[in-house]
Amino acid sequence: MRTFRTAAVVTVAALLxxxxxxxxxxxxxxxxxxxxxxxxxxxxxxVGPLIQQxxxxxxxxVDVRYGNTAQMAAQLMEEGDRSPAHVFLAQDxxxxxxxxxxxxxxxxxxxxxxRVPAQYRATNGQWVGVTGRARVLxxxxxxxxxxxxPASVFDLTAPxxxxxxxxxxxxxxxxxxxxxxxxxxxxxxxxxWLADLAANDPQIRENNVQIVADIDEGRLAVGLVNHYYVFExxxxxxxxxDDLRVxxxxxxxxxxxxxxxxxxVGLLSSAxxxxxxxxxxxxxxxxxxxxxFAEQTFEYPLIAGVALDPALPPLDELExxxxxxxxxxxxAATVEMIQQSGLTT
Amino acid sequence: xxxxxxxxxxxxxxxxxxxxxxxxxxxxxxxxHHLAPRPVLLVASVLAVGVSAVPLVYLAVRTAEAGGSRIAxxxxxxxxxxxxxxxxxxxxxxxxxxxxxxxxxxxLVVRTDLPARRFFAVVAALPLAIPTYVAGYAWVSLVxxxxxxxxxxxxxxxxxxxxxxxxxxxxxxxxxxxxEEASRALGRGPWATFVGVTLRQIRPAITAGALxxxxxxLSDFGAVAILRVxxxxxAIFTSFNLGFDRTGALVLSTMxxxxxxxxxVGELLARRTTTRYARVGSGARRxxxxxxxxxxxxxxxxxxxxxxLAALGIPAGAMARWFSVGVSRPGSLAEIAAAMGNTLTFSAxxxxxxxxxxxxxxxxxxxxxxxxxxxxxRVTYVSHALPGVVVGLSLVFFGINVAxxxxxxxxxxxxxYAALFLPLGVGAVAGAAAQAPPGLEEAARSLGxxxxxxxxxxxxxLTLPGIGAGAALVFLTCMKELPATLLLRPTGADTLATxxxxxxxVAAYAAAAPYAALLVLLAAIPxxxxxxxxxxxxxxxxxxxx
Numbered sequence: 067m068r069t070f071r072t073a074a075v076v077t078v079a080a081l082l083x084x085x086x087x088x089x090x091x092x093x094x095x096x097x098x099x100x101x102x103x104x105x106x107x108x109x110x111x112x113v114g115p116l117i118q119q120x121x122x123x124x125x126x127x128v129d130v131r132y133g134n135t136a137q138m139a140a141q142l143m144e145e146g147d148r149s150p151a152h153v154f155l156a157q158d159x160x161x162x163x164x165x166x167x168x169x170x171x172x173x174x175x176x177x178x179x180x181r182v183p184a185q186y187r188a189t190n191g192q193w194v195g196v197t198g199r200a201r202v203l204x205x206x207x208x209x210x211x212x213x214x215x216p217a218s219v220f221d222l223t224a225p226x227x228x229x230x231x232x233x234x235x236x237x238x239x240x241x242x243x244x245x246x247x248x249x250x251x252x253x254x255x256x257x258x259w260l261a262d263l264a265a266n267d268p269q270i271r272e273n274n275v276q277i278v279a280d281i282d283e284g285r286l287a288v289g290l291v292n293h294y295y296v297f298e299x300x301x302x303x304x305x306x307x308d309d310l311r312v313x314x315x316x317x318x319x320x321x322x323x324x325x326x327x328x329x330x331v332g333l334l335s336s337a338x339x340x341x342x343x344x345x346x347x348x349x350x351x352x353x354x355x356x357x358x359f360a361e362q363t364f365e366y367p368l369i370a371g372v373a374l375d376p377a378l379p380p381l382d383e384l385e386x387x388x389x390x391x392x393x394x395x396x397x398a399a400t401v402e403m404i405q406q407s408g409l410t411t
Numbered sequence: 412x413x414x415x416x417x418x419x420x421x422x423x424x425x426x427x428x429x430x431x432x433x434x435x436x437x438x439x440x441x442x443x444h445h446l447a448p449r450p451v452l453l454v455a456s457v458l459a460v461g462v463s464a465v466p467l468v469y470l471a472v473r474t475a476e477a478g479g480s481r482i483a484x485x486x487x488x489x490x491x492x493x494x495x496x497x498x499x500x501x502x503x504x505x506x507x508x509x510x511x512x513x514x515x516x517x518x519l520v521v522r523t524d525l526p527a528r529r530f531f532a533v534v535a536a537l538p539l540a541i542p543t544y545v546a547g548y549a550w551v552s553l554v555x556x557x558x559x560x561x562x563x564x565x566x567x568x569x570x571x572x573x574x575x576x577x578x579x580x581x582x583x584x585x586x587x588x589x590x591e592e593a594s595r596a597l598g599r600g601p602w603a604t605f606v607g608v609t610l611r612q613i614r615p616a617i618t619a620g621a622l623x624x625x626x627x628x629l630s631d632f633g634a635v636a637i638l639r640v641x642x643x644x645x646a647i648f649t650s651f652n653l654g655f656d657r658t659g660a661l662v663l664s665t666m667x668x669x670x671x672x673x674x675x676v677g678e679l680l681a682r683r684t685t686t687r688y689a690r691v692g693s694g695a696r697r698x699x700x701x702x703x704x705x706x707x708x709x710x711x712x713x714x715x716x717x718x719x720l721a722a723l724g725i726p727a728g729a730m731a732r733w734f735s736v737g738v739s740r741p742g743s744l745a746e747i748a749a750a751m752g753n754t755l756t757f758s759a760x761x762x763x764x765x766x767x768x769x770x771x772x773x774x775x776x777x778x779x780x781x782x783x784x785x786x787x788x789r790v791t792y793v794s795h796a797l798p799g800v801v802v803g804l805s806l807v808f809f810g811i812n813v814a815x816x817x818x819x820x821x822x823x824x825x826x827x828y829a830a831l832f833l834p835l836g837v838g839a840v841a842g843a844a845a846q847a848p849p850g851l852e853e854a855a856r857s858l859g860x861x862x863x864x865x866x867x868x869x870x871x872x873l874t875l876p877g878i879g880a881g882a883a884l885v886f887l888t889c890m891k892e893l894p895a896t897l898l899l900r901p902t903g904a905d906t907l908a909t910x911x912x913x914x915x916x917v918a919a920y921a922a923a924a925p926y927a928a929l930l931v932l933l934a935a936i937p938x939x940x941x942x943x944x945x946x947x948x949x950x951x952x953x954x955x956x957x
Contacts, residue, residue, distance in 0.1 A: 112917060410653070
C-alpha cells in the first residue's frame with residue numbers, strides 16, 4: 067500500500083513536470099520559438115484562419131495571444147518595453163491610441179500607411195486601420211417598416227422610442243460614436259442627447275452581440291450596433307442575411323449615426339526592425355488579406371479595389387462624419403460624459 | 412481549562428509558568444517562544460501570505476501613482492454609492508440563500524432518514540463544477556427576460572451553495588453524537604439540543620463556508636455581467652473598457668479591497684469564541700442517530716429535487732439546446748484535447764502550489780492559534796475577493812518587473828491561482844490539522860524525533876486526506892477560472908475556459924457548448940470526490956478549523 071502510494075505520487079509528479087514543460091512552449095509544442103508574436107484583441111474565430119493563411123503563404127510562424135482588446139491594451143501598457151509582443155491587432159482605434167500615447171508604438175513605413183485613406187490611420191503614423199466597421203441601426207423587421215425608422219440618430223430620444231432602443235454604452239464603438247457626435251455637433255448637443263437617451267428608458271446590454279440577438283428574438287425594437295454583427299448571427303444560425311428577423315438600416319445624409327470605426331494594427335517599438343512584423347502588417351493590408359475580411363468577417367476593406375458583400379452599401383456612399391479617430395484627449399472627455407449621463411450605472 | 416491549554420505546547424508552558432511563578436509571562440527564550448510560537452511555521456506562513464499579497468502591493472503602487480486628484484475624480488463617479496450598496500446587498504442575499512440551502516441539505520442528507528441519501532449527497536455538491544458564466548448564459552437562453560438583481564441572486568445561490576453544504580455536511584458527519592446524547596440525558600428537548608449543541612458544534616464550518624460565499628459574490632463578474640446587475644465588479648470592468656485607462660479600474664479595486672477588509676473585520680467581531688468540545692476518555696465513535704422524517708419525506712425529496720433540477724438541469728438543457736440550434740462547431744479533436752490537457756496541467760500546478768503555500772498557514776492556525784495566525788489567515792481572503800483581471804494584471808506587473816524568466820509560463824499562472832484561491836487551501840489544511848490530535852506529534856517529539864522528521868512521518872500522513880480534499884477543491888476552482896488565465900497563460904496555449912470564452916464572444920454558442928460540457932464534466936470528478944469524502948465520517952473539508 068505504501069509503495070503504491072509512493073509510486074502514485076512519483077507518477078503524478080512526473081506527469082506534471084512533463085506536462086508543464088510541454089505546454090510551456092505553447093502552440094509550437096516546445097520547439098523553436100515562433101518568428102512573430104501577435105497580441106490580438108480580435109477573436110480567434112475571426113482572425114485565426116487569416117493568420118494561418120499568412121503562415122502558409124510566407125512560412126513565418128506566428129504565436130498569437132488572444133484576449134479582450136481593453137484588457138490586452140492594459141496588459142501591453144503594464145508590460146511596457148519588455149513586452150514579448152511584436153504587433154498589436156486591436157478591435158478599435160481607441161485602444162491603439164491609448165497604447166500609442168504610452169509611447170509603445172513605432173511609426174509605420176509610409177508605403178504601408180499610404181494604402182489606407184488618411185482618416186483611417188494615425189496622424190503620427192503609429193497605427194493603421196485594417197477594416198472598417200459602420201455604425202448602423204439594427205431593427206426588428208417583423209414589427210417595423212423601413213419607413214418607420216428614424217432619419218437621424220437624434221430622433222431616438224423621442225417618446226415613441228421609449229424603452230425600445232438597445233445600446234451598449236461600455237462598448238468602444240459607442241464611445242467613438244459619441245466622440246463623433248461631439249466633434250460634429252458640439253459638446254452641449256452631445257451631452258443633451260446622452261441625457262435624453264438615459265431618460266428615455268434605454269435598454270442597456272453588455273455588448274452588441276446581445277443587442278442583435280434580442281432584436282432577432284423580438285425582445286427589442288431597435289439597437290445601435292456595428293454592421294457585421296448581423297452577418298455573424300446569420301452565419302451562426304446557418305441562414306442568409308435576408309432570412310433573419312433583424313435587419314440593417316444605415317442612417318442617411320452624413321448623420322453621426324453613420325460613423326465608420328476601424329479595427330487596426332500597430333507595431334511595437336521593440337520590434338521596429340522586425341521584418342516579419344512588417345510583412346504581417348503588409349499582408350493584412352494586401353488584397354488577399356482584405357478580401358478575407360470582406361468575405362469572412364463581413365467588414366469593410368480599407369484599400370481600394372476589393373469587392374464587398376452585395377448587401378452592404380459601398381464605403382464612399384456612407385457619407386460618414388469626418389472625425390479624427392486619433393484624438394484621445396477627446397476620448398477621455400467622452401468617457402466622462404457617458405459616465406455623467408448615467409447610462410453606465 | 413487544562414484541556415484547552417493542552418492543545419498547544421506553548422500554552423502548556425504558559426500554564427506551567429503560571430502555576431510555578433504566578434505570573435502570566437515566562438522569561439528569556441521562553442518569552443520569545445510565547446510571543447512568536449512556532450517560528451519556522453511563522454516565517455513560512457509570512458512568505459506564503461506574501462505571495463497572496465502581490466495583488467495588494469500592485470494596487471498600492473498603481474493607486475499611489477494615480478495621485479490624489481485622480482482618486483477623488485474616480486470616487487466622484489455618479490452612482491458609486493448605489494453600486495456599493497447593491498454589491499453588499501447581493502452579497503447578503505446570496506449568503507443567506509446559500510446558508511438556507513446548504514445547511515438544510517446537509518441536515519437532510521446527514522441527519523435524517525431521507526431515501527436516496529447518497530445520490531443527493533453527491534448531487535448537492537455538483538453545482539460547484541459549473542462556472543457562474545455558464546450558468547448565467549444557460550438561464551438567459553432558457554428563461555425569457557431573465558435579468559436583474561433577483562435573477563443574479565438565484566443563479567449565484569444555486570452555484571455557491573456547495574461552499575456551505577460541503578463543510579457543514581462534513582462537520583455534521585464528524586460531530587460526536589455523545590455530546591448530544593449527554594445534552595438530551597440532562598433534560599434538554601430535541602430542538603434545544605439542536606440549537607444549543609449541534610449548531611454550535613458545526614458553526615465554525617458554516618461560518619467558513621458563508622465567508623467564502625460572501626467574498627466570492629463580491630468578486631464575481633460572469634453572472635452579474637450576463638444578468639445585467641450593476642455591481643462593484645461590473646464598475647471595475649466598465650472602467651477598463653471606457654477609455655482604455657486602467658487607473659480608474661485599479662482605484663476602484665483598491666476600494667473593493669477596503670470593502671473586503673470591512674467585511675472580514677465584521678466577521679471577526681461578530682464571531683464569539685468557538686467552544687471546543689473534547690472528550691475525557693476515548694469512548695466509542697458511533698454514527699449519528701437519524702431523525703425519522705415521516706410525513707415530511709415527500710416534501711424534503713421534492714425540495715431537494717427542485718434545487719438539483721434548477722442548479723444542474725437548466726445548464727445541461729441549455730448546452731444541449733445550443734448545440735442543436737447553432738451551426739458552428741468546435742475545432743478539431745486535437746484542439747479540444749490540447750485545451751483539455753492545458754486545463755488539467757495548469758489547474759494541477761495551481762492546486763499543488765496553493766496547497767504548498769497553504770500548508771504553513773493552516774498548520775500555524777491549528778497548532779498555534781492566536782492573533783498573528785488569525786491575521787495571516789484573513790489577509791489571504793482579501794486577494795480572493797478581487798476580480799481575476801486585477802490579480803492577473805498584478806502578476807503581469809510582478810512577472811515583468813521581478814520574475815521575467817517566469818513571465819508567460821505556467822508557473823506564473825500557478826502563482827496567480829495561488830493568490831486567488833489560497834483561502835480554500837488554508838481552510839482545508841486548518842480543518843484537517845485541527846482534527847488530527849497534536850498529542851501524537853508531541854509524543855513523537857518526546858520519543859526523540861526531530862521536528863522535520865515529525866512533520867514528515869506524523870503530521871503529513873495524518874492531515875493528508877484533508878489536504879487532498881483541499882487540493883481537489885482548488886483544482887476544480889482553477890479549471891473554471893477565466894480572466895487571470897487569459898492574461899497569464901503561455902501565448903498560444905488555450906484552456907477549456909478560454910476556448911469557451913472565444914466562441915461565446917462571437918455568439919458561436921454551438922461551438923462553445925462542447926467546451927462548456929467538457930469543463931463541467933471534468934470539474935465534476937473532483938466535486939464528486941469531495942462529496943463522497945464529506946458524506947462519510949472524515950475530517951472537515953473546508954474551514955471547520957478555528
